[in-house]
Amino acid sequence: MTNYYASQSPAPRGKLRRNTHNRWIAGVCSGLADFTGLSPNMMRLLFVLSCLLPGPQFIFYIVAWIAIPRA
Template sequence: MRPKLVRPRDNRMIAGVCAGLGRRFGISPNAMRLIFLLSCLLPGPQFVIYIALWIIMPNEERYATRY
């Protein structure tokens, strides 16, 4: 069973989006951050997607208390 897609309280750099995605897909948060930074070299809406995930992904503490 995969972990839920939440922004963890620990190991955050900015908003915890990369840490949450890394935890969800079994990748280290630093590797996910590197993938994001490298993807910023390509044209596309990477920053818009990051901000959207920041808004959509719940914090780990709020998620844990709700369910």
């Protein structure tokens, strides 16, 4: 019996770029979603939920906006 999951290879990752076609503010969440393989809406939801926790989420977003190049 073969393992179905072992035969599948992970999807290849591209370069980390801000997506300018599927963006709401700057394309950071959409670019991260493309890079990780998640849907853009799921990445946005995770970001909004993370803002409920203490930490520098907005600073990370602004730094990512500046550091990640456009697609």
